[in-house]
Every structure is written in structure tokens, then in C-alpha cells.
Amino acid sequence: MSRRIGVGVDTGGTFTKIVSVSPEGKPLRELQIPTLAADGPRSFVRRVAEAVRWEQSALGAKAEGIGLAVAGDVDAERGMVRFSPNLRKFDRYPLRDALARAAHRKVLIANDANMAAWGAYVVELERKARNVVVVAMGTGIGGGVVIDGKLFQGSTGSAGEIGHTTVDPRGPLCACGARGHAEAYAGSYGIVRIARKLLRGKKSLLHTLCPGLKELEPRLIAHAALEGDKIALAVWEEAGRRLGLAIADAVYLLNPDRVLIVGGVSRAGRLILDPIQAVLRAQPFKTPFDAAKVEIASTPNLGAIGAGLLALE
Amino acid sequence: MSRRIGVGVDTGGTFTKIVSVSPEGKPLRELQIPTLAADGPRSFVRRVAEAVRWEQSALGAKAEGIGLAVAGDVDAERGMVRFSPNLRKFDRYPLRDALARAAHRKVLIANDANMAAWGAYVVELERKARNVVVVAMGTGIGGGVVIDGKLFQGSTGSAGEIGHTTVDPRGPLCACGARGHAEAYAGSYGIVRIARKLLRGKKSLLHTLCPGLKELEPRLIAHAALEGDKIALAVWEEAGRRLGLAIADAVYLLNPDRVLIVGGVSRAGRLILDPIQAVLRAQPFKTPFDAAKVEIASTPNLGAIGAGLLALE
Numbered sequence: 001m002s003r004r005i006g007v008g009v010d011t012g013g014t015f016t017k018i019v020s021v022s023p024e025g026k027p028l029r030e031l032q033i034p035t036l037a038a039d040g041p042r043s044f045v046r047r048v049a050e051a052v053r054w055e056q057s058a059l060g061a062k063a064e065g066i067g068l069a070v071a072g073d074v075d076a077e078r079g080m081v082r083f084s085p086n087l088r089k090f091d092r093y094p095l096r097d098a099l100a101r102a103a104h105r106k107v108l109i110a111n112d113a114n115m116a117a118w119g120a121y122v123v124e125l126e127r128k129a130r131n132v133v134v135v136a137m138g139t140g141i142g143g144g145v146v147i148d149g150k151l152f153q154g155s156t157g158s159a160g161e162i163g164h165t166t167v168d169p170r171g172p173l174c175a176c177g178a179r180g181h182a183e184a185y186a187g188s189y190g191i192v193r194i195a196r197k198l199l200r201g202k203k204s205l206l207h208t209l210c211p212g213l214k215e216l217e218p219r220l221i222a223h224a225a226l227e228g229d230k231i232a233l234a235v236w237e238e239a240g241r242r243l244g245l246a247i248a249d250a251v252y253l254l255n256p257d258r259v260l261i262v263g264g265v266s267r268a269g270r271l272i273l274d275p276i277q278a279v280l281r282a283q284p285f286k287t288p289f290d291a292a293k294v295e296i297a298s299t300p301n302l303g304a305i306g307a308g309l310l311a312l313e
Numbered sequence: 314m315s316r317r318i319g320v321g322v323d324t325g326g327t328f329t330k331i332v333s334v335s336p337e338g339k340p341l342r343e344l345q346i347p348t349l350a351a352d353g354p355r356s357f358v359r360r361v362a363e364a365v366r367w368e369q370s371a372l373g374a375k376a377e378g379i380g381l382a383v384a385g386d387v388d389a390e391r392g393m394v395r396f397s398p399n400l401r402k403f404d405r406y407p408l409r410d411a412l413a414r415a416a417h418r419k420v421l422i423a424n425d426a427n428m429a430a431w432g433a434y435v436v437e438l439e440r441k442a443r444n445v446v447v448v449a450m451g452t453g454i455g456g457g458v459v460i461d462g463k464l465f466q467g468s469t470g471s472a473g474e475i476g477h478t479t480v481d482p483r484g485p486l487c488a489c490g491a492r493g494h495a496e497a498y499a500g501s502y503g504i505v506r507i508a509r510k511l512l513r514g515k516k517s518l519l520h521t522l523c524p525g526l527k528e529l530e531p532r533l534i535a536h537a538a539l540e541g542d543k544i545a546l547a548v549w550e551e552a553g554r555r556l557g558l559a560i561a562d563a564v565y566l567l568n569p570d571r572v573l574i575v576g577g578v579s580r581a582g583r584l585i586l587d588p589i590q591a592v593l594r595a596q597p598f599k600t601p602f603d604a605a606k607v608e609i610a611s612t613p614n615l616g617a618i619g620a621g622l623l624a625l626e
Contacts, residue, residue, distance in 0.1 A: 073598070073600050082600060083600075130468055131467060131468050143566075145566065145567075147460050147461075147465060148460075148465075152460060152461075153568070154444060154567060154568020154569070154601065155443055155444050155568050155569060155570040155601075155604050155605075156568055156600050156601055156604045157568070158565075158568040158598070158600050158601035158604075159566065159567055159568040160566065160568075161565040161566065161568075161598070161601075162565070162566060164565045164598065165561075165562035165565050165566065166480070166558050166561065166562060167479070167482070168481065168482055168483075169480070169481055169558060170481075176597040176598065177597045178596065178597055245479050245482060248478075248479065249478035249479060249562055249566075250566055252471075252474040252475070252477045252478050253456075253458065253472065253473065253474065253475060253478065253562075253563055253566055253567070254458075254467060254472055254566070254567075255466070255467020255468050255469055255470070255471040255472040255473075255474075256467070256468060257468040283491065284489040284490045284491055285386075285471070285474070285477065285489065287386050287395060287396075287469050287471055288467065288468075288469055288471035288472075288474070291468050291469045291471075292468075
């Protein structure tokens with residue numbers, strides 16, 4: 001029996017996930033290895049190739065290809081990372097070709113949020129939508145765009161950076177150095193910043209859950225909000241409204257039939273979805289906003305799954 | 314001799330332009346007729362069909378098809394206008410099929426800025442770029458998107474509305490009713506509004522050119538700026554910076570290799586281009602902004618030309 005299998009590798013700053021998938025995006029086997037970014041790309045390539053061999057032998061099947069997802073500025077054509085803040089030693093190293101040689105498989109490389117967008121499109125939407133904007137909520141906010149059923153990566157592989165669109169030119173600093181980007185409000189550090197601002201001098205469950213607000217994180221703020229804490233609710237309301245404006249801009253430009261929100265922070269569910277939808281419903285243009293259904297996607301490991309799926313395209 | 318010809322019809326609130334074009338977008342014959350919007354769509358369709366016959370007979374060639382460009386919300390699938398503020402009587406009328414019957418030609422219909430984007434792509438760029446964002450500067454700001462060499466119209470034909478992306482959520486009102494859209498700063502009424510604000514209590518050539526500032530328009534403000542008038546220069550600077558932020562957002566999302574600025578107001582040239590480019594150069598992400606070349610396109614009648622070209626696709 002010959003099964004079609006793709007392997008997706010999601011390269012994080014700390015851990016790397018290696019997931020073998022079916023053409024429908026079903027994860028068949030998963031492995032997590034430490035990235036050991038400081039050891040540089042040669043060691044990384046060797047260990048990933050080894051892990052791919054294990055998975056293939058356990059599954060009794062050869063992968064058709066490997067998709068490599070990396071957070072950062074990726075040059076898909078040359079098969080390398082231009083710049084990745086958490087993988088500095090990988091910059092300009094011929095990652096794609098080195099892994100292809102080590103694993104004896106064809107390899108493609110792309111930005112991790114683009115890969116996650118493709119995974120979400122295939123697994124969550126079963127390719128049933130035509131044009132999709134994916135928003136990936138984590139520490140930062142990434143994104144990806146599907147156009148006419150295909151992953152659109154733009155002219156230099158940089159498309160889909162919805163987290164860096166400006167929501168308020170006088171707003172707080174984004175990690176990238178610019179002001180008022182969507183990420184500066186709705187990336188996890190942006191949400192925590194809103195919380196610290198709103199909590200100043202106010203009573204809240206969060207002061208009890210998190211004394212001194214030192215290890216404050218979105219998960220705790222969601223917990224407090226679900227307990228009815230007014231400040232915590234207001235935090236999600238503000239983060240959602242700000243992100244909603246960025247999504248509205250994407251709808252004006254791209255007129256998608258779906259907007260999918262993925263990533264760890266999106267587990268806040270309706271806390272973040274309700275204010276986003278309120279902003280979209282308030283737009284004066286009815287046709288594109290009625291057409292754009294917004295949903296939260298719950299599948300884990302979409303970056304690795306999308307990378308494996310893209311290797312099968 | 315059989316020549317391939319497409320006819321483009323650009324339907325304005327007052328005048329309608331009918332242009333026959335070659336497959337390269339060369340205008341072969343042009344005609345302008347009054348739209349007479351108040352007379353309703355039946356009279357309009359009859360007169361356009363007649364004009365198309367004249368052009369065909371003068372050229373001694375049959376058009377392969379007719380492209381109909383309309384300002385407003387266009388339902389390309391059903392072949393009708395959903396809503397057009399200047400053509401209220403045309404709403405929901407089966408414009409495409411009626412014109413196809415009257416002119417014995419296949420007809421397609423789309424938003425005028427999308428058509429202009431396609432015209433600019435073929436005529437100005439000779440299809441040499443892959444991904445293009447077109448910004449159409451007039452009373453309002455429209456736009457269009459070319460993806461992988463094809464006009465992208467989105468899920469409901471509404472894509473490319475860069476004029477309605479938000480630049481500042483506390484900004485002035487847009488004609489659509491929302492706050493701080495790019496059009497509210499860089500549509501002609503937005504530019505005039507900035508001028509009135511900056512001129513208050515200040516000396517300027519514009520007070521001489523335009524006593525009481527009653528008939529103030531972008532052309533005059535450009536004239537004064539080229540004469541070195543400081544206030545007029547500051548008006549273009551502000552309009553350009555605001556529009557530049559909207560274009561930056563489009564670059565983050567779409568990663569185009571070109572941004573083309575078209576339409577009457579873009580004749581301001583470097584006055585509007587310089588501040589736009591300053592905003593793009595200031596973005597922290599270098600790869601997509603180095604790749605996105607911004608230009609002003611000078612071809613007139615791009616809406617009609619693009620419509621004629623699209624009918625030939």
C-alpha cells in the first residue's frame with residue numbers, strides 16, 4: 001500500500017515540531033525536538049533529517065516532500081531565511097538545499113504564519129472557501145492569505161503581515177519599532193500592556209491571580225474575564241476592537257469569504273471574537289462585510305501541518 | 314484583415330466614455346455620451362449599444378466583447394449594480410444581460426477602479442509585474458489588486474477598496490460615514506479639508522487664487538505648492554503621509570512588486586509621491602518595502618481601457 005505523506009517542520013526559537021500528515025492534513029505522527037538555535041543550522045539540519053527518517057520508518061512510508069516553516073523573513077526562492085530574530089545563526093544559510101541533501105527529499109521553505117494559513121485552509125475549511133485571511137495570534141501577530149484556493153505569499157514571500165498594519169499612528173510601540181500596529185495591541189505583549197494600563201489603581205481579580213502583575217499573560221486575563229472581572233473584560237474588548245480595525249482593512253482590500261483566527265491567544269474565544277465582529281458589523285460597506293465570515297480555528301500545530309500539506313501540493 | 318478589439322464603457326454619474334481598444338490597450342476610437350442617469354438604465358443601454366455599433370462600423374471590425382465599468386458596488390456574477398450613489402435608478406437592473414442583448418456582444422461588468430487597475434497593469438506595466446496594488450485618486454479613492462498577473466476582485470467583486478482602510482480611528486469623516494479612512498484625507502474633498510484647516514488665519518497664495526476658499530480644489534493647491542507656497546506644500550505632505558500609511562498596510566498584506574497611483578488627483582506628481590515614499594521607506598520591514606516600487610501612471614481613461622481589455626481576456 002502506498003500512502004501519500006508530507007512532512008511539516010515548524011521551526012520555533014526553542015522547540016521544533018515535526019509532523020507527518022496525510023493529504024487531508026491529518027497528523028499521522030508527531031515529534032518535538034529542541035531547536036538548539038545557538039548550535040547553528042548544520043546541527044539542526046542533521047537532527048531534523050534524522051527525525052524525518054524515524055517518522056518515515058515508523059509509518060512505513062516515504063514522504064513526498066518536506067515543508068519547513070520558519071518565523072521570520074524567508075526567501076522561498078533561494079531557500080533560506082533572510083532574517084529571523086530567534087534564529088540569528090540561520091540567516092542566509094542554504095537551509096532548504098542542506099535539508100534536501102540530508103533527508104533525500106525535496107524541501108520547500110516559507111514563513112510559519114503562511115504555512116499555518118495553508119494548514120487552516122485545508123484542515124479547518126476543507127478548501128471550501130475561495131479567499132481567506134488568516135490571523136495568527138501569539139506573542140506577535142502573523143498572518144497568511146489564500147487567494148482563489150491557493151496560498152498567496154506575495155512578491156518576496158512577505159504577504160499576510162496583518163499584525164504590522166497600522167491601527168493608530170499615535171499608538172503604542174510594536175516589537176518591530178513602529179507605532180500602533182495591530183500586534184502592539186493584540187499580540188500577547190500588547191494585550192498585557194493594555195491590561196497593565198487599565199489595571200492601574202483599579203480593583204481586579206488579576207491582582208489576586210497575579211500579584212504585582214509580573215507574570216501576567218493572556219491566559220490569566222481570559223480566566224479573569226470568564227469569571228466576570230470587569231477590567232479583564234475591558235482588556236479583551238480593547239484588544240479585539242483594535243485587531244478588528246486591522247481585519248476590517250484586510251476585508252476592504254481582499255474581500256475574503258472567510259477570516260480565520262488561529263494561534264494560542266485565540267483560545268480566548270468569544271472574548272476576542274465578539275469585539276472583532278462588532279467592528280466589522282459597524283462598517284458602512286455591507287456587501288464585503290456580510291460576505292466575510294469570521295471564525296476561530298481550534299486545530300493545534302497548524303504551522304507544521306500546513307508545511308507538510310504544502311510539500312504535497 | 315481581422316483585428317481583435319474590445320470595447321470599454323466607463324459609466325460616470327454625468328458622462329460615459331466608450332473606448333475601443335487593441336489587445337495591448339491602445340485606444341483606437343473614443344466617444345463620450347451623456348449618461349443621463351435620471352432617464353434610467355433602459356435608455357442608457359440603448360444609447361451605449363448604438364455607440365458601440367458606430368465605433369465598430371468606423372473601425373470596420375467587430376468587438377469581441379464589451380466591458381462595463383461602474384462606480385459602486387457591482388455584482389459581477391449576476392451582472393448588475395448592487396448600489397451606486399450616482400446611478401440610483403440602475404441598482405438591481407440586469408445591466409449586463411440587457412446590454413449583451415442590445416449590442417449582440419458578450420458583456421462583463423465590474424467596479425470602475427478594478428477596471429482601471431487592470432488597464433494600468435496592461436498599459437503602464439505591460440504585464441511585467443506580478444502583484445500590483447493600484448490606487449485611484451479622484452473625488453474618492455478607489456483601488457484594484459492584480460495577483461499573479463490576474464485582476465483579483467475578491468469574493469463579491471469588492472476587493473481593492475484601499476480608500477476605505479482606516480488611517481486614524483479618530484480622524485475626520487469619510488464620505489462613507491466612517492472615521493479616518495484614507496479617502497477622508499487624500500480624496501479630493503479630504504485634501505481640500507486639510508487645506509481649509511491649515512489655511513485658517515495663515516497667509517497663502519491660495520487666498521489670492523481662490524478668494525474665500527469657496528471653489529478650492531486639488532489642482533489649485535498643487536499650483537500654489539509648485540509656486541513654493543508653504544501651506545499648500547504642507548497640505549500635500551499631510552495628504553501623502555496619510556495615504557502612505559494606507560499603502561504601507563496594503564504592502565504588509567499583499568507584498569506587491571508595484572504600487573501604481575492613477576486618477577486625476579495623482580497629477581500632483583511628486584507633491585503626493587514624495588511623502589508616500591517617505592512613509593514606506595520608514596517602515597522597519599525592509600524586504601517587502603524595498604520590493605514595492607511606487608509610481609504615478611499618466612495614461613488617461615484607464616477605466617474604459619481596462620474594461621475593454623478585460624473583455625478581451
